[in-house]
Amino acid sequence: MFFPLLLGITLITFIVMRLAPGSPVDEIGMSPGVDTRARMRLYAAYGLDRPLHEQYLSWLRRVVTLDFGNSFRDGRRVSSKIFERFPATVFLNLAALALIFSLAIPIGIISAVKHDTLLDRALTALVFLGYSVPAFALALVLMYIFGVRLGWVPVSGMTSVEFEFLSPLGRVADVIRHMILPVLTLGITGLAFISRYMRSTMLEVIRADYIRSARARGIPGRRIILGHGLRNALIPVVTMVGLLIPSLIGGSVVFETIFSWPGMGRLAYSSIMSRDYPVIMGIGVIMALLTLIGNLLADIGYAAVDPRIRYRK
Amino acid sequence: MTAPLLEISNLEAVYYTPSGPVKALRGVDLYVKRGESVGVAGESGCGKSTLALSVLDLFDRAEGAVSGGRISFSGMDLSGLDEKQMQGIRGKRISLIMQDPYGSFNPVIRIGRQMEEICRVHGMRADETSETCLRMLEEVNLDRGVREMFPHQLSGGMLQRASIAAALLNSPELLIADEPTSNLDVTIQKKIIDNLGVLRKKHSLSLVFITHNLNLLSSLADRIYILYAGQVLEYGPAEDIFSRPAHPYTKGLLGALPDIKTPGSRIRPIPGSVPSPADTTPGCVFFPRCSRGSERCGREKELIRVSEEHYSRCSG
Amino acid sequence: MIGKLFNNRMAFFGLTVLFFLFILSALSPVLAPSPPGEQNLARRLSPPCRRHLMGTDELGRDVFSRILYGGRISLSVGFVAVGISLLIGVPLGLAAGFYGGAVDSAVMRVVDVMLCFPTIFLILMVITFLEPSIFNVMIVIGATSWPSLARYVRGEALAVREREYILAARMMGVRPWRILAVHMLPNVIAPVIITATLGVGSAVLTESVLSFLGLGVQPPDPSWGSILAVGREYMGQHAWWLILYPAAAILVTVLSFNLLGEGLRDLLDPRLSGKKDDRSPA
Numbered sequence: 001m002f003f004p005l006l007l008g009i010t011l012i013t014f015i016v017m018r019l020a021p022g023s024p025v026d027e028i029g030m031s032p033g034v035d036t037r038a039r040m041r042l043y044a045a046y047g048l049d050r051p052l053h054e055q056y057l058s059w060l061r062r063v064v065t066l067d068f069g070n071s072f073r074d075g076r077r078v079s080s081k082i083f084e085r086f087p088a089t090v091f092l093n094l095a096a097l098a099l100i101f102s103l104a105i106p107i108g109i110i111s112a113v114k115h116d117t118l119l120d121r122a123l124t125a126l127v128f129l130g131y132s133v134p135a136f137a138l139a140l141v142l143m144y145i146f147g148v149r150l151g152w153v154p155v156s157g158m159t160s161v162e163f164e165f166l167s168p169l170g171r172v173a174d175v176i177r178h179m180i181l182p183v184l185t186l187g188i189t190g191l192a193f194i195s196r197y198m199r200s201t202m203l204e205v206i207r208a209d210y211i212r213s214a215r216a217r218g219i220p221g222r223r224i225i226l227g228h229g230l231r232n233a234l235i236p237v238v239t240m241v242g243l244l245i246p247s248l249i250g251g252s253v254v255f256e257t258i259f260s261w262p263g264m265g266r267l268a269y270s271s272i273m274s275r276d277y278p279v280i281m282g283i284g285v286i287m288a289l290l291t292l293i294g295n296l297l298a299d300i301g302y303a304a305v306d307p308r309i310r311y312r313k
Numbered sequence: 314m315t316a317p318l319l320e321i322s323n324l325e326a327v328y329y330t331p332s333g334p335v336k337a338l339r340g341v342d343l344y345v346k347r348g349e350s351v352g353v354a355g356e357s358g359c360g361k362s363t364l365a366l367s368v369l370d371l372f373d374r375a376e377g378a379v380s381g382g383r384i385s386f387s388g389m390d391l392s393g394l395d396e397k398q399m400q401g402i403r404g405k406r407i408s409l410i411m412q413d414p415y416g417s418f419n420p421v422i423r424i425g426r427q428m429e430e431i432c433r434v435h436g437m438r439a440d441e442t443s444e445t446c447l448r449m450l451e452e453v454n455l456d457r458g459v460r461e462m463f464p465h466q467l468s469g470g471m472l473q474r475a476s477i478a479a480a481l482l483n484s485p486e487l488l489i490a491d492e493p494t495s496n497l498d499v500t501i502q503k504k505i506i507d508n509l510g511v512l513r514k515k516h517s518l519s520l521v522f523i524t525h526n527l528n529l530l531s532s533l534a535d536r537i538y539i540l541y542a543g544q545v546l547e548y549g550p551a552e553d554i555f556s557r558p559a560h561p562y563t564k565g566l567l568g569a570l571p572d573i574k575t576p577g578s579r580i581r582p583i584p585g586s587v588p589s590p591a592d593t594t595p596g597c598v599f600f601p602r603c604s605r606g607s608e609r610c611g612r613e614k615e616l617i618r619v620s621e622e623h624y625s626r627c628s629g
Numbered sequence: 630m631i632g633k634l635f636n637n638r639m640a641f642f643g644l645t646v647l648f649f650l651f652i653l654s655a656l657s658p659v660l661a662p663s664p665p666g667e668q669n670l671a672r673r674l675s676p677p678c679r680r681h682l683m684g685t686d687e688l689g690r691d692v693f694s695r696i697l698y699g700g701r702i703s704l705s706v707g708f709v710a711v712g713i714s715l716l717i718g719v720p721l722g723l724a725a726g727f728y729g730g731a732v733d734s735a736v737m738r739v740v741d742v743m744l745c746f747p748t749i750f751l752i753l754m755v756i757t758f759l760e761p762s763i764f765n766v767m768i769v770i771g772a773t774s775w776p777s778l779a780r781y782v783r784g785e786a787l788a789v790r791e792r793e794y795i796l797a798a799r800m801m802g803v804r805p806w807r808i809l810a811v812h813m814l815p816n817v818i819a820p821v822i823i824t825a826t827l828g829v830g831s832a833v834l835t836e837s838v839l840s841f842l843g844l845g846v847q848p849p850d851p852s853w854g855s856i857l858a859v860g861r862e863y864m865g866q867h868a869w870w871l872i873l874y875p876a877a878a879i880l881v882t883v884l885s886f887n888l889l890g891e892g893l894r895d896l897l898d899p900r901l902s903g904k905k906d907d908r909s910p911a
Binding site: 140275 | 738
């Protein structure tokens with residue numbers, strides 16, 4: 001499943017990019033004073049004169065070694081352009097994932113255990129609001145209130161200007177202050193989504209026969225919820241990570257741009273704006289690859305928590 | 314006469330439905346003496362399982378509740394206990410075996426760990442739990458390897474044995490078995506019932522055996538209650554119920570049993586079905602299906618004495 | 630059915646707000662104090678006042694008028710995009726579920742591959758070589774949002790396919806397209822209506838993100854997203870009205886579609902309410 005999908009991903013990326021009518025070669029090539037021969041030389045230099053399937057195969061051969069060619073824009077290697085931005089994006093996404101799961105699981109549990117109480121209704125309404133809120137607009141609202149108006153948190157970048165001069169502890173604090181808004185706004189939709197999902201799976205579990213059996217045996221309530229219920233409720237939630245990851249990574253394009261976060265998402269946006277195809281294609285493949293890896297990890301996690309998958313009779 | 318181990322009086326229970334609460338039990342009186350085996354029989358929907366849930370207060374908050382009456386166990390009023398005290402009773406002094414063996418264990422935890430947990434939460438010393446679990450598995454004729462298994466690796470019959478073992482871990486005084494064999498095939502059914510009979514004697518257990526199959530009770534029960542539409546229609550010693558049933562419904566139930574002594578005899582099912590608990594027509598609850606009803610059945614009927622220890626709401 | 634819709638508080642509330650949004654959009658030429666493109670450089674970045682209920686933007690245009698007209702555009706983009714997504718996703722999902730085999734695996738492989746890409750990135754990738762315009766935004770959102778719908782419809786179709794009455798119809802030689810249209814389509818219609826309702830809300834959201842990034846509705850056409858982009862630029866000058874009002878407009882619209890969608894889910898498909906759903910989180 002992994003490799004056919006990977007092949008499909010590269011194919012789609014390639015097709016989409018080759019369908020593009022304009023390329024930087026055209027932009028240079030069409031400018032006055034450049035003759036046809038010079039234009040052909042440029043095409044040949046980028047390999048754009050060969051048949052499509054050849055172009056794809058030669059591109060694919062290089063992609064396998066993570067060689068996406070050179071940027072149209074500054075001629076630097078695409079892989080090094082991407083990988084210098086990669087850690088910041090992974091860091092941001094992992095922080096968002098951590099936020100999502102550390103809040104969504106307790107919210108879901110509380111809401112399910114106290115179902116149909118005032119607390120549950122309040123939480124459910126809040127989650128519904130979080131589910132519907134346009135996160136990028138919320139980012140601007142929070143940026144204005146807490147960054148511009150109150151000046152509590154920085155609104156752009158990952159570090160302050162004086163970062164170099166801070167103590168190690170000060171540096172950590174500085175990065176954390178920069179992370180607050182991006183992580184919160186990147187995570188909010190997923191947080192609402194997982195909370196809601198957690199509530200419904202937990203509710204299903206609570207009503208399961210084996211929970212009533214556990215109660216009938218005198219197992220205390222808290223122990224039933226945390227020891228028996230949580231594990232079962234988490235099983236379907238783990239698989240949701242597969243859906244969550246592409247949306248988080250896609251979100252990084254938007255939120256890294258808004259908060260000038262020095263990551264892959266912001267690079268994707270600026271490459272899209274300047275039609276830097278090799279970079280866009282490279283990022284597309286990397287993002288899809290991250291999704292595949294996320295799915296793979298979710299499958300492994302699924303097997304780890306569910307013995308029915310592990311021990312097939 | 315000493316006070317019975319379990320005494321239920323005038324018990325009422327409701328389920329909440331979208332169209333309002335519905336009474337599933339309408340004033341049930343029942344008692345179990347120490348060491349006695351009591352059968353509760355009735356068709357599905359008559360309130361049998363509700364009775365089991367009520368004794369241990371296992372309703373989900375939004376699902377239903379005991380709405381009246383009194384349950385006293387060993388001289389103690391169970392409705393006066395808080396949740397924590399109830400936890401001390403459940404699985405320790407009163408155990409319950411449920412109908413669906415597949416729902417009796419958590420699917421993602423090994424059987425052994427679930428059994429040991431039951432011992433631990435009721436205060437058994439850590440060095441005794443493993444020993445106790447092994448001994449109980451042996452008593453229900455299961456291999457000790459079952460400890461290391463997950464529920465999906467066992468058959469329904471094995472699971473039900475395991476849940477009997479789990480129920481008896483803390484040497485309870487009372488065991489309530491709610492249709493423990495109705496999801497199993499007949500040969501396994503017989504083995505499990507025999508096993509229960511042996512265990513009952515060995516551990517001097519009191520037993521409440523709930524079933525829709527009156528036949529099963531012939532070898533197991535000392536006394537039998539006939540439950541219908543949330544009411545006890547008749548109760549008495551097992552041999553009286555089988556040989557001299559007083560209530561037309563009991564007679565109907567017996568008529569619906571295959572008779573192995575007379576070859577070629579036909580089963581006579583009771584026409585109609587159990588009224589919905591939402592139905593609150595006054596009078597005898599069995600009247601709409603009764604073959605010999607008369608107009609006096611339109612009035613509420615009390616339990617009347619048939620003979621020593623044998624009561625019925627109708628004399629037929 | 631309609632009565633039930635009014636009894637469901639969520640659906641009723643969502644529907645009422647949407648009704649007002651439609652009225653406001655339809656009547657925007659009447660209601661708007663000025664044409665959306667009318668500039669008044671003397672009154673640049675004016676905070677909300679009696680003359681400009683929601684203030685003015687960097688060119689002195691009335692924000693209230695631009696939000697009204699922007700709503701028109703957003704709602705049309707939402708509906709058309711979902712229409713396109715339905716036109717692609719429903720037939721493909723039905724065909725995959727009905728024919729199974731090679732058709733099924735071909736469709737589902739494409740779906741799987743497309744779901745690996747973050748939707749927003751896929752959209753951005755495609756929009757780079759289509760000139761950004763309202764029309765292209767509709768097409769691109771529609772063309773990238775069908776995979777989850779197709780997967781959903783396929784699942785429903787698969788479940789329906791095995792029912793006895795469909796098997797019976799097939800054995801009696803009823804033509805496949807007739808089985809599809811007469812027997813299977815009605816069975817998937819309820820979940821499709823729910824998904825489509827929720828989809829409009831999410832298409833409106835996507836449009837505003839694209840416009841915010843400068844890749845959606847192009848100036849001088851008004852759009853909630855592009856007002857927000859200006860708001861971001863002038864945040865330092867405390868032009869909060871350029872952020873708050875369009876943000877609120879998007880929130881109210883998306884919220885209403887979600888309320889209506891969830892309400893419809895309760896009504897049309899009780900077995901689904903509060904249960905697993907197959908939509909991606911964004």
